[in-house]
Amino acid sequence: MSSTLPEQSGGTVQDRVQQGRRNAFLFAGAAGLAGLMFGLDTGVIAGALKFLGQDLKANDRALEWIVSSLMLGAAAGSLLAIPLSHHRGRRGAMFYAGLLFLPGTALCSLTSSIPVMILGRVCLGLGVGFGSFSAPLYIAEITEKSRRGKMISMYQLVITAGMLLALLSDSLLSYGGHWRWMLGILAVPTVVFILATMQVPYSPRWLAMRGRRKEAHTVLQQVRGSKQRATEELNRIEENLRKTEGNGFSLLKSSSGFRKTFALGIGLQVFQQFAGINILMYYAPHILEHLGFSTSAAVWCTTLLGLANMVSTFGAILLIDRWGRRPLLLVSTVVASLSLAVFGTLLYLHVGGVFGQIAIVSLLVLFILGYAFGEGPIPWTMCTEIQPLQGRTLAIACSTFANWMTNWLISNVFLSVMGAIHDYGVFWLLAGFNAVFFLIGYFFVPETKDCSLEEIEDRLKAGFPLREIGQPSRLKADTAMVVQERDSLPV
Ligand code: BGC
Numbered sequence: 181m182s183s184t185l186p187e188q189s190g191g192t193v194q195d196r197v198q199q200g201r202r203n204a205f206l207f208a209g210a211a212g213l214a215g216l217m218f219g220l221d222t223g224v225i226a227g228a229l230k231f232l233g234q235d236l237k238a239n240d241r242a243l244e245w246i247v248s249s250l251m252l253g254a255a256a257g258s259l260l261a262i263p264l265s266h267h268r269g270r271r272g273a274m275f276y277a278g279l280l281f282l283p284g285t286a287l288c289s290l291t292s293s294i295p296v297m298i299l300g301r302v303c304l305g306l307g308v309g310f311g312s313f314s315a316p317l318y319i320a321e322i323t324e325k326s327r328r329g330k331m332i333s334m335y336q337l338v339i340t341a342g343m344l345l346a347l348l349s350d351s352l353l354s355y356g357g358h359w360r361w362m363l364g365i366l367a368v369p370t371v372v373f374i375l376a377t378m379q380v381p382y383s384p385r386w387l388a389m390r391g392r393r394k395e396a397h398t399v400l401q402q403v404r405g406s407k408q409r410a411t412e413e414l415n416r417i418e419e420n421l422r423k424t425e426g427n428g429f430s431l432l433k434s435s436s437g438f439r440k441t442f443a444l445g446i447g448l449q450v451f452q453q454f455a456g457i458n459i460l461m462y463y464a465p466h467i468l469e470h471l472g473f474s475t476s477a478a479v480w481c482t483t484l485l486g487l488a489n490m491v492s493t494f495g496a497i498l499l500i501d502r503w504g505r506r507p508l509l510l511v512s513t514v515v516a517s518l519s520l521a522v523f524g525t526l527l528y529l530h531v532g533g534v535f536g537q538i539a540i541v542s543l544l545v546l547f548i549l550g551y552a553f554g555e556g557p558i559p560w561t562m563c564t565e566i567q568p569l570q571g572r573t574l575a576i577a578c579s580t581f582a583n584w585m586t587n588w589l590i591s592n593v594f595l596s597v598m599g600a601i602h603d604y605g606v607f608w609l610l611a612g613f614n615a616v617f618f619l620i621g622y623f624f625v626p627e628t629k630d631c632s633l634e635e636i637e638d639r640l641k642a643g644f645p646l647r648e649i650g651q652p653s654r655l656k657a658d659t660a661m662v663v664q665e666r667d668s669l670p671v
Pocket of ligand 1: 457
């Protein structure tokens with residue numbers, strides 16, 4: 181993927197800028213394959229679980245460990261990715277992620293032992309963790325400011341596409357119960373991913389951080405299309421690097437504002453997982469079979485859920501900068517909470533027959549549509565937007581870690597909890613978590629639409645409450661307008 185410098189290819193300034201954009205899109209697309217691997221490796225287990233469970237004679241507890249060990253690896257990987265991406269670059273961390281996917285895929289698809297399967301899943305998880313920290317960072321550092329939000333949201337869309345592809349291939353391979361093929365086929369995209377990471381350049385910001393100014397300038401020229409734009413941006417990066425000396429830990433001690441955004445980031449990520457999405461992503465076929473669906477109907481319905489997830493994420497990307505973050509999150513939590521509450525009630529009433537099955541699938545689709553419209557993308561977007569520059573890496577790493585640990589917890593105890601409080605009890609509990617998520621959104625989440633990161637940081641430093649660090653709330657704005665109008669009336 182070593183493209184020529186746009187200035188060497190001649191053409192007008194406009195042509196060169198366009199060429200630079202194409203290069204940036206290509207490099208960001210290659211990094212986006214990390215998201216595809218994330219979706220493939222986490223999504224594939226849903227369809228394979230039943231068959232591998234039978235072959236390996238795994239009980240419920242063993243199944244829970246097989247599913248959740250990947251998340252434990254990913255939690256560790258997302259923390260280890262900080263020093264790795266600092267020393268070896270974001271590109272290096274993505275390359276090592278690819279290298280871990282290979283033995284992980286081989287162990288999982290070839291073994292007949294439960295501990296080796298778990299080891300393979302931990303290996304895959306470490307790779308997912310490396311990728312989920314370094315790929316969005318790489319994308320943010322290689323793309324222009326004006327396209328950054330969209331490109332990062334596209335990364336979330338690619339994750340859902342990976343999940344859908346995995347579910348689709350699971351469905352096709354489910355007829356012969358070929359679970360080894362379901363897991364093993366992922367070696368193909370893994371090799372493509374490794375080759376892609378070898379072709380992309382290092383991110384300019386990382387090169388500048390390491391004092392490799394000349395190389396940083398060359399990469400910037402490749403992606404911005406002109407020497408002058410490259411020099412201007414490099415100067416800005418270097419100025420920024422000087423400003424952010426000092427670390428997140430010292431900021432955590434000294435700034436109560438940062439402590440609040442730090443806690444909000446973790447809260448959003450924890451409740452994203454308590455919303456219950458991954459119970460469906462990993463266990464939907466198991467749940468549906470438990471409710472009387474045939475194996476193939478259960479696997480195909482799960483694929484439908486994957487499709488709903490991707491479609492609704494796409495809708496959220498289209499609307500996030502128009503409607504804003506708060507409306508998306510609030511609508512999403514209400515839909516998710518109500519659909520799960522009704523779903524639990526159907527289970528409690530043992531509604532069966534064709535009508536019951538249609539209602540069950542429709543409610544699950546509704547839940548996923550709701551989740552993917554806000555609860556899915558907003559925590560990731562918000563976590564990069566609300567954190568002050570000096571504490572950004574620390575806050576994002578900790579909230580990502582919290583996301584994976586909660587994901588692990590939920591997937592590790594789901595079957596046991598279902599045994600203890602019944603299926604309907606689990607879904608009522610999840611409906612309650614979604615209602616709490618609504619309250620967190622309502623009382624604490626700011627509207628960051630149309631606000632620059634610097635404006636948000638300034639308002640945070642000025643001591644505004646969390647809810648007000650983005651746009652002022654409608655109520656406050658209206659009150660301010662009324663006061664202004666009243667004050668301007670002649671006395
Ligand atoms: C979550 C994942 C989840 C995925 C589903 C992401 O935002 O972090 O845990 O599997 O959404 O689309």
